Amino acid sequence: xxxENTPQQTPETVPDVSxxxxxxxxxxxxxxxxxxxxxxxxELLGAGRILADKMERKLICIVMGHEIxxxxxxxxxxxxxxVYVADHEALKNYRTLPYRRVLVDFLESLPxxxxxxxxxxxxxxxxxxxxxxxxxxxxxxxDCTELDIGPYEHKSKVDPTKIGxxxxxxxAIRPSFGESLKARIxxxxxxxxxxxxxxGVMIPNKPDSNKKGExxxxxVNLKEDDTRLxxxxxxxxxxxxxxxxxxxxxxxGGYGLGTxxxxxxxxxxxxxxxxxxxxASRKVVDLGWIPYQHQIGQTGKTVRPKLYIACGxxxxxxxxxxxxxxxxxxxxxxxxDAAIFKFAHHGIVxxxxxxxxxxxxxxxxxxxxxxxxxxxxxx
Amino acid sequence: xxxYNIFVLVKQVPDQGSKAGINPDGTIDRAKAKRMLNPFDRxxxxxxxxxxxxxxxxxxxxxxxxxxxxxxxxxxxxxxVDRGFLLSDRRLAASDTLAxxxxxxxxxxxxxxxxxxxxxxxxxxxxxxxxxxxxxxxLNLPQITYCEDFAIENGRVQARRIIEGGIQxxxxxxxxxxxxxxxxxxxxxxxxxGAWRVQQLARRxxxxxxxxxxxxxxxxxxxxxxxxxxxSPTIVAATEKVGEIGGSCTMHEGHSPDEMVKxxxxxxxxxxxxxxx
Ligand SMILES: Cc1cc2nc3c(=O)[nH]c(=O)nc-3n(C[C@H](O)[C@H](O)[C@H](O)COP(=O)(O)OP(=O)(O)OC[C@H]3O[C@@H](n4cnc5c(N)ncnc54)[C@H](O)[C@@H]3O)c2cc1C
Numbered sequence: 001x002x003x004e005n006t007p008q009q010t011p012e013t014v015p016d017v018s019x020x021x022x023x024x025x026x027x028x029x030x031x032x033x034x035x036x037x038x039x040x041x042x043e044l045l046g047a048g049r050i051l052a053d054k055m056e057r058k059l060i061c062i063v064m065g066h067e068i069x070x071x072x073x074x075x076x077x078x079x080x081x082x083v084y085v086a087d088h089e090a091l092k093n094y095r096t097l098p099y100r101r102v103l104v105d106f107l108e109s110l111p112x113x114x115x116x117x118x119x120x121x122x123x124x125x126x127x128x129x130x131x132x133x134x135x136x137x138x139x140x141x142x143d144c145t146e147l148d149i150g151p152y153e154h155k156s157k158v159d160p161t162k163i164g165x166x167x168x169x170x171x172a173i174r175p176s177f178g179e180s181l182k183a184r185i186x187x188x189x190x191x192x193x194x195x196x197x198x199x200g201v202m203i204p205n206k207p208d209s210n211k212k213g214e215x216x217x218x219x220v221n222l223k224e225d226d227t228r229l230x231x232x233x234x235x236x237x238x239x240x241x242x243x244x245x246x247x248x249x250x251x252x253g254g255y256g257l258g259t260x261x262x263x264x265x266x267x268x269x270x271x272x273x274x275x276x277x278x279x280a281s282r283k284v285v286d287l288g289w290i291p292y293q294h295q296i297g298q299t300g301k302t303v304r305p306k307l308y309i310a311c312g313x314x315x316x317x318x319x320x321x322x323x324x325x326x327x328x329x330x331x332x333x334x335x336x337d338a339a340i341f342k343f344a345h346h347g348i349v350x351x352x353x354x355x356x357x358x359x360x361x362x363x364x365x366x367x368x369x370x371x372x373x374x375x376x377x378x379x
Numbered sequence: 380x381x382x383y384n385i386f387v388l389v390k391q392v393p394d395q396g397s398k399a400g401i402n403p404d405g406t407i408d409r410a411k412a413k414r415m416l417n418p419f420d421r422x423x424x425x426x427x428x429x430x431x432x433x434x435x436x437x438x439x440x441x442x443x444x445x446x447x448x449x450x451x452x453x454x455x456x457x458x459x460v461d462r463g464f465l466l467s468d469r470r471l472a473a474s475d476t477l478a479x480x481x482x483x484x485x486x487x488x489x490x491x492x493x494x495x496x497x498x499x500x501x502x503x504x505x506x507x508x509x510x511x512x513x514x515x516x517x518l519n520l521p522q523i524t525y526c527e528d529f530a531i532e533n534g535r536v537q538a539r540r541i542i543e544g545g546i547q548x549x550x551x552x553x554x555x556x557x558x559x560x561x562x563x564x565x566x567x568x569x570x571x572x573g574a575w576r577v578q579q580l581a582r583r584x585x586x587x588x589x590x591x592x593x594x595x596x597x598x599x600x601x602x603x604x605x606x607x608x609x610x611s612p613t614i615v616a617a618t619e620k621v622g623e624i625g626g627s628c629t630m631h632e633g634h635s636p637d638e639m640v641k642x643x644x645x646x647x648x649x650x651x652x653x654x655x656x
Contacts, residue, residue: 031543033543033544038543093547094542096512096521096522096524097521100516122543123524123525123540123541123542123543124542124543126508126509126512126524127512127522127524127525128512129509130476130480130507130508130509130510130511130512130513130516131512131513131515131516131522133477133509133513134477134480134512134513134516134517135516137477137612138477138612139475139477139611139612139613140476140477140507140509140613141613142476142506142507142508142509143506143507152616156614158608159608159609176505176506176618181618181619181620182618182619182620183615183617183618184615184616184617184618184619185613185614185615185616186613186614186616187612187613187614189612190612225519228521228551228552229521229523229549229550229551229555230549230550230551231547231548231549232537232548232549232550233547233548234542234545234546234547234548235545235546235547236542236543236544236545248652249652271654272653272654273652273653273654274652274653274654274655275652276652282562283562286562292545299541299542299543299544300544306652307647307649307652328647328648328649330643330647330649331628336630336632341628341630342628343628344628345628345629345647346628346629346631346643346646346647347628347629347630347631347632348631348632348639348640348643349630349631349632349633350632350636350639354636355636355639355640358636358637358640359640359643359644362637362640362641362644363644363649363650363653366644366650366653367650367653367654371655
């Protein structure tokens, strides 16, 4: 699209890119729920540590909340050099405007703006990061799956004011076009460079309880405007009893089951396997076919079983992020073009109501056969 | 009470489901691609129309894009939207989310007074979910993102939103910006009357202009330096095709269920996990 802009003449003076080579550190904005650091924050500390080391800078963090216990200490163990803590009753629950205020004030108070600022692509990170980026008129790359830092030479003729060699450019890579492409998004001419990263992608450091770091309190000065929105109630359904994350086999059902009764089949199929559990897509959880604890995906659980059988699930990205690391994925879907066939290992194109009962039947026969083999084998 | 001034932001996106206009490398040839209303915006549209129906008021649809994007504003009119604005200007080419949010901010100010702005959660061609919050920042509004239930009680907005591992109920006064999740109610079918009326209108271009106005950066007084590539702090430096995720899928299709299941059991080692007695 850029070719539509008519190239302009090169200015007499080449722009001075040194103003875009800030000395600042790498900042991670922490996320925690009920006193528990979110896994994505630990992942960000891992990724942020690599970036900071590459530039020989510090990895700093900010934690906002109320009565946050030993979270700052834990962040140091996971790689942070310095943790800033904003503790205030009004920050107990995440709310856009108070968190925005604290973060903006904090960033403005730093002697040097961060070189790079990272948040998780969670409902919280995706709510907060864009506002911060808009406030500072800086770039923000969403949902990154890879991050790196290095020199970048920008040669675009379209905007000659940006031509130059940028020494520490954040290379942010994100999937695009329905996951078919990896796009490399760059923006070294504005600071801080910002990105959110997808949960479950970056690798956390091993905690080191001997690691030293600094914990610093930051002031919280909210304005009346910041409390325009009130949180009336927060409901988190923490998983109890269902060991989805420990199961070897997960049989998951989606909207393609058609009715709540479909889950009876799913349960029967799951019962064929040792150490199995039942999963579900969000759509059927929302419909009340099965409790929330079974939900797999972005707003549910992330699982890595040895075998995942998806029955009547379309494979939306929000579902996929929760299960794509499974060892073997078998998908049953009647639509040969369903997205799930793009990442499943085995696909059966067919109706759940024909395939699942057949599978149960054959597996039961197989079990009998296997027992016979085992018996034969011992002789 | 004359009801609420409700704005809804909509975008035309390439239809990724259709094979038309998809280049061999997976990129989209926007000129050839089939175009459609961003699927996420259908929920925003439903929220806007439902709010109008329940509490009274008018719905204004706002879009930014090349001239064909007028199609989705027509579609919005068919569904019962009262008027639409299309911001169309070549100088908007290659806008990133920051530049887009700035241009939409100027458009919203041009379009007049509002109480609620509904946006889709994200688009299917950008997937960032950033434009809504960035617009809220420019307008200094409270925001409710990932909203899946919306009501107004005693002049206050009551909403339910998705959070990590749960939900949150929030309330706020107006004006407010809301991004609507796809767990909100699906868009209802348009009425025959609505569709017929717009079809008639489409034949009378002059009259149509009273309902859908195409505007440009000069008219809304936008700073062109903050728009398009110039106003974008990020660029797409390169794209690379990704292989099929998780390897290629072995497809079992076209046989009887009995045969397909046999194949699966043979080729996957699934028997290893069977309950042992
Ligand atoms: C912020 C946000 C967070 C989200 N978080 C999650 C999450 O954590 N987890 C999650 O799963 N989703 C999540 N979603 C929702 C997600 O986008 C999808 O809407 C959801 O995963 C779709 O569920 P589904 O595949 O069961 O239903 P559908 O998309 O309706 O798919 C049903 C599938 O079943 C097939 N089918 C129909 N009938 C049959 C049959 N008889 N036999 C075989 N196949 C059949 C169809 O071809 C279709 O592919 C989230 C969405 C948002 C906006």
